[in-house]
Amino acid sequence: MASAPSKLYADDVSLLVVLLDTNPFFWSSFSLPFSKFLSHVLSFLNSILLLNQFNQVVVIATGCNSCDYIYDSSSATSTDAESGRMPALCSDLLRKLDEFVTRDQHLGEKDSLGPPTSSLLSGSLSMALCYIQKVFRSGPLHPQPRILCLQGSTDGPEQYVAIMNAIFSAQRSMVPIDSCFMGSNNSAFLQQASYITGGVYQKPQQLDGLFQYLSTVFATDLHSRTFLRLPKSVGVDFRASCFCHKRTIDMGYICSVCLSIFCKHHKKCSTCGSAFGQPQSDVPSASNVK
């Protein structure tokens, strides 16, 4: 029995981790209704599972105050019976999503800082990477993982450091991060993520054809990408946010020791503690004092 699965285990088996943006403030004011969006995404997930019988899909919801796993195709079969209108995958997912949104709302009520502007992309990226690491250690035969971010809300500059860390660890594990950004302007973080990890960044021009975008560009597995030419992105916005105020800057000061970015001149680096601008002569004179 062990040999049969390995024979059928072709090189295009993929594990797709979808990070679904569930920021209610974004979706309430967006042109594409959330229900339509969900229908596109659900059909897309269905088609991914149909491409290969060993494909796996994991969905993580990115909320404003928390992130959680919504769906895992490799887990046991759902408790919900299949209704006439949609397969079991969908009803399961929707139920869990509903529960997540409720939880997220409760978490947000305790917070008195005002409505958050961005969703916790860094959190869901980290969760995705943890899951992928678990898959890597599961045995010799495992699917090739990749991450797909379906994001609409803008980047939160306060998450810059965490997102960059996640990007670099994805790069190290050779996990491409694809991004489908539906907001109005381009997201610098997602552009950088796709650029650095070798994924695809796409900003769909026509949102009612979202399923077409998803299935044309993001359904390709990693093996096929070696010979398929996916659409090139327009360019990458390499702007960073400063470490002190979390504002997006394109020109700033950098600590020569740890490469932290600051927008204003500082005497001391807050990350590594190295002091700036101290003359060399101080050091030997200090050591000469006995």
Added chain:
Amino acid sequence: METRHLIKRAKYKTTAKGSGIPGVLEMTKNKIVFKPNDPTSVTMINVDFRSIKGHKNTKEGSSNPPLINLILDQGGSYIFEFENFSDLQVCREFVVNSLAKSGEGLIATSDRPVVASHDEQLSTAEMELRMKLLQENSELQKLHKQFVLGNILTESEFWATRKKLLDGDSSQKSKQQIGFKSSMILDTLPLHDARTNKLTFNLTQETKYQIFALKPAVQQAFLNLVPNKMTEKDFWTKYCRAELLHFKRNAMAAAAEAAEDEDLFIFLKDDDILASEARRKIRRVDPTLDIEADQGDDYMHLPDHGIFRDGSKEITESQHELYRRTFLQDLNRQGEVVLEGRTIDVELDNPTKVAEALAQSRQESDATAKEERLYRTSRMTEMEDLQAPHDHPFAPLFIKDPRDYFDSQQANALKTYDDTRAGTEQLSCSLNTEEAYGFLRSSISEIKAMGLSAHMVRPEVALTVINGLTQNISSTKYQLGKNVHESVLDRLPNTTKEELLHVSGPLDIHSRIIEALLVFISNHYVVSLCQGEQTEGSHVKNLSAARGNKGIGSLRAPPAGFPPCSSYASGSRCCFPTLRVGFTEENGKGWREA
């Protein structure tokens, strides 16, 4: 060289450093005699010049005393110290002359009287070398005349100090081939004497060869007309008249003369052999290269880059364009010929032979050239994403293409700052937290109720999306200048495009694209059919609808149970060996041709 009897005071030394024995040195034609002052001293030297092999002397200006060292054939030497350097010089010359005379010289047969007939042993080659050097270097010649003929130095002395010249020259001779002079164009033009207002044409054999090399039409005319229709003298006379007309830069007069005399017409109009050669060369240039483009045209698709050209500086043609020849054209042609070098190896004496030889060297075989050109064109227009990866035994040097940087900056050039926009966006969200979450939850329950619809994407929307995604995909590495969005095939001249599209086999670009796409779809189409789901099918239908108007034709489902194609990676045509896809109107045949 007169014989002289030389008597000088000198000191005889055995070594250079010791003090010498003062005495008198007497030199005659045949021998040297030294008599010490002190009659009691035993040393007396009587040396024949014949036994003296060579001599050395100290130089004036050094701190050494004036010494001359006579080296004997048998070994051993005599050192004499003089009172001053002028004495030394005189003695030295005497010694040299005597040595020269006593040696056996080779009588050189040359027509140059400067070279001494009796000299030391010299080979003929060396004599020739010396003569050549003297011929080429006029300064050297002057010096030679001054010193040697004026009896200041002997021949061997003169050349002794110029040993480097002799040596250097002989080594050079074997390697280099002398080509045309860069002043070729001036040789073939007439000399204008402004005082007497005369034009002089200097037609030596070399000049005629140069004219033939520069102007193949003239050479062709020479072959045709001489000696059948006119003598060589007449030919060159006509040629000179034509050049005169050109010199006067009067296009109208040239036209008038050309109308009268047919032969002059050949000389006056543009060289058509050159023109056809130029056309052939242009066709050999890579067709994807835009010859008119320059650095200013680069990155025109980005704002703030490139130079805007509106074509306002185009050159206008005049009526007598045919008879106007520009100096620039002549210079270019000369540069070309000089770089080509002397292609033939014929004696220059007979112009007819020269002309024929040149004509022969110009022909090239047509068929292989065409094939080669086609091969190179296809290499330049290949799309790198359709090629298999090259397996290099080494890691290729990777220098980033600057175009990547500029293309990536396009996004930054076009957008506004995110921060301000984001701020305003969030502020415009009028709902509070409660309402937002409520809205979200209601959407979820809505879709739960509705379920998934079969037609979530309209076909025309899907078509627009696909077109938008794929418009930039096929590109070549070598798109230089101008708009990157154009298809590479559209920018080629029509003949080249036809050739590329209709050559069968590996050069058929579009069929390869279609093939690769079909293979990718077919794999997934087959799998989804086995699973029995609709969604994948709609995806494929959209794609084939998108490509339908481009002539793929019908995509029929494979028979049930057809195993998935495993050779898609290699691009081989396993499932549809006879599928022919033409870019124009042909319909694709089915999976298998029975």
